[in-house]
Amino acid sequence: xxxxxxxxxxxxxxxxxxxxxxxxxxxxxxxxxxxxxxxxxxxxxxxxxxxxxxxxxxxxxxxxxxxxxxxxxxxxxxxxxxxxxxxxxxxxxxxxxxxxxxxxxxxxxxxxxxxxxxxxxxxxxxxxxxxxxxxxxxxxxxxxxxxxxxxxxxxxxxxxxxxxxxxxxxxxxxxxxxxxxxxxxxxxxxxxxxxxxxxxxxxxxxxxxxxxxxxxxxxxxxxxxxxxxxxxxxxxxxxxxxxxxxxxxxxxxxxxxxxxxxx
Amino acid sequence: xxxxxxxxxxxxxxxxxxxxxxxxxxxxxxxxxxxxxxxxxxxxxxxxxxxxxxxxxxxxxxxxxxxxxxxxxxxxxxxxxxxxxxxxxxxxxxxxxxxxxxxxxxxxxxxxxxxxxxxxxxxxxxxxxxxxxxxxxxxxxxxxxxxxxxxxxxxxxxxxxxxxxxxxxxxxxxxxxxxxxxxxxxxxxxxxxxxxxxxxxxxxxxxxxxxxxxxxxxxxxxxxxxxxxxxxxxxxxxxxxxxxxxxxxxxxxxxxxxxxxxx
Numbered sequence: 369x370x371x372x373x374x375x376x377x378x379x380x381x382x383x384x385x386x387x388x389x390x391x392x393x394x395x396x397x398x399x400x401x402x403x404x405x406x407x408x409x410x411x412x413x414x415x416x417x418x419x420x421x422x423x424x425x426x427x428x429x430x431x432x433x434x435x436x437x438x439x440x441x442x443x444x445x446x447x448x449x450x451x452x453x454x455x456x457x458x459x460x461x462x463x464x465x466x467x468x469x470x471x472x473x474x475x476x477x478x479x480x481x482x483x484x485x486x487x488x489x490x491x492x493x494x495x496x497x498x499x500x501x502x503x504x505x506x507x508x509x510x511x512x513x514x515x516x517x518x519x520x521x522x523x524x525x526x527x528x529x530x531x532x533x534x535x536x537x538x539x540x541x542x543x544x545x546x547x548x549x550x551x552x553x554x555x556x557x558x559x560x561x562x563x564x565x566x567x568x569x570x571x572x573x574x575x576x577x578x579x580x581x582x583x584x585x586x587x588x589x590x591x592x593x594x595x596x597x598x599x600x601x602x603x604x605x606x607x608x609x610x611x612x613x614x615x616x617x618x619x620x621x622x623x624x625x626x627x628x629x630x631x
Numbered sequence: 632x633x634x635x636x637x638x639x640x641x642x643x644x645x646x647x648x649x650x651x652x653x654x655x656x657x658x659x660x661x662x663x664x665x666x667x668x669x670x671x672x673x674x675x676x677x678x679x680x681x682x683x684x685x686x687x688x689x690x691x692x693x694x695x696x697x698x699x700x701x702x703x704x705x706x707x708x709x710x711x712x713x714x715x716x717x718x719x720x721x722x723x724x725x726x727x728x729x730x731x732x733x734x735x736x737x738x739x740x741x742x743x744x745x746x747x748x749x750x751x752x753x754x755x756x757x758x759x760x761x762x763x764x765x766x767x768x769x770x771x772x773x774x775x776x777x778x779x780x781x782x783x784x785x786x787x788x789x790x791x792x793x794x795x796x797x798x799x800x801x802x803x804x805x806x807x808x809x810x811x812x813x814x815x816x817x818x819x820x821x822x823x824x825x826x827x828x829x830x831x832x833x834x835x836x837x838x839x840x841x842x843x844x845x846x847x848x849x850x851x852x853x854x855x856x857x858x859x860x861x862x863x864x865x866x867x868x869x870x871x872x873x874x875x876x877x878x879x880x881x882x883x884x885x886x887x888x889x890x891x892x893x894x
Contacts, residue, residue, distance in 0.1 A: 587853045587875055587879055590852075594811055594854035618804065
């Protein structure tokens with residue numbers, strides 16, 4: 369299970385200001401901190417970038433790739449920003465992402481056909497809603513997979529995101545269990561070892577108490593890993609959850625000789 | 632997922648001395664501590680009790696059931712001690728346990744036919760060895776299930792123990808993953824929701840560093856839970872792993888309204 373840092377996001381004031389001022393230092397510091405904390409990739413969450421998406425995204429990607437060779441995830445719903453990201457990024461890149469929403473199929477899916485990148489597919493209904501259960505998500509997965517193949521995107525470039533729902537939803541616990549079923553079922557359903565990603569921070573979104581948030585994250589993370597999750601998108605600057613993610617990895621690797629390696 | 636305390640064991644000096652001296656206080660203090668720590672059941676590990684098994688087991692069971700109404704697990708390979716335990720125990724009782732070893736089939740399986748109890752079935756080869764993989768364990772499970780049915784033991788009284796191997800074994804990590812497969816597969820294989828139990832302490836057996844032991848236990852426990860484990864046998868006096876076990880339970884229950892209940 370790879371660890372993707374979700375720490376570099378424009379909703380953070382210091383990052384937002386740095387982008388406006390074209391000051392690369394705060395982005396670079398964050399990228400270096402993420403890499404040092406054990407991230408295998410960094411999500412660049414630029415927000416929608418309504419104004420001047422091309423030059424904003426160019427600035428963000430160039431700032432980050434000047435200090436790290438980690439794979440980068442371009443995380444925005446803005447197709448212009450995504451296209452620019454694909455053009456300027458020298459590191460391995462993942463588009464985040466498409467869904468069955470018509471605007472995404474029309475404007476984002478073609479980008480993944482044109483550029484060599486991985487593609488995150490959100491298991492959402494065409495209206496952007498979260499399906500009510502695992503069956504709903506799996507149905508969406510089959511449709512999205514077909515759309516990808518029709519667009520000439522090879523199966524191994526696809527990363528399915530079953531969309532972790534907040535536990536604070538009335539059916540949050542049910543959703544959490546359904547997500548595990550989806551992750552476990554997808555490879556059999558699609559007939560190949562399709563990769564999956566989950567956003568861990570969504571689980572306790574809206575909760576106040578940090579200790580309790582970490583407690584549920586640290587329990588759900590091994591459940592995701594045991595279900596076969598390929599990548600987790602998470603805050604890598606929380607030592608506890610990262611230690612858990614690394615220990616999960618131990619259990620999912622054949623080639624580690626001894627459990628004494630758990631750090 | 633139920634939590635069964637493995638703390639009451641004759642290998643603890645204070646418990647061994649109390650049994651010899653017929654002093655119930657240390658056993659009762661331990662039983663109360665386990666119950667207060669959140670145990671749903673208590674394993675009474677009496678050891679083989681070569682001498683005077685009947686009176687030793689009577690003392691242990693009576694001492695414990697005088698202070699708790701929790702289900703008790705009679706944990707010994709001595710059939711005489713098990714029989715006595717079944718006769719004197721007023722709490723719900725589980726026999727721990729049988730396997731395909733000829734002596735167990737001959738002397739312990741019949742006890743489970745004669746007394747109303749649950750029965751733990753170890754997925755071991757007839758020679759007492761741990762099968763090399765999940766397929767081996769599942770094969771044993773089918774044989775043991777047949778033996779139970781032939782002995783008149785109802786399916787719902789059976790609890791399968793896939794036998795957690797120490798991570799320090801050369802193939803320990805592989806075994807740990809195979810255990811998860813076994814737990815997930817058994818209900819489909821046997822065609823009913825067969826219960827399962829796993830001894831968490833086995834995982835890090837032999838390891839020295841407590842923090843590291845707890846780290847792997849706290850990661851493996853949610854993996855077991857996500858695979859559908861019914862009961863975990865564990866040290867309930869370690870706060871961290873118990874908190875994790877309770878949080879696991881949250882994810883496996885339909886009827887809990889809100890994740891705010893995580894303690």
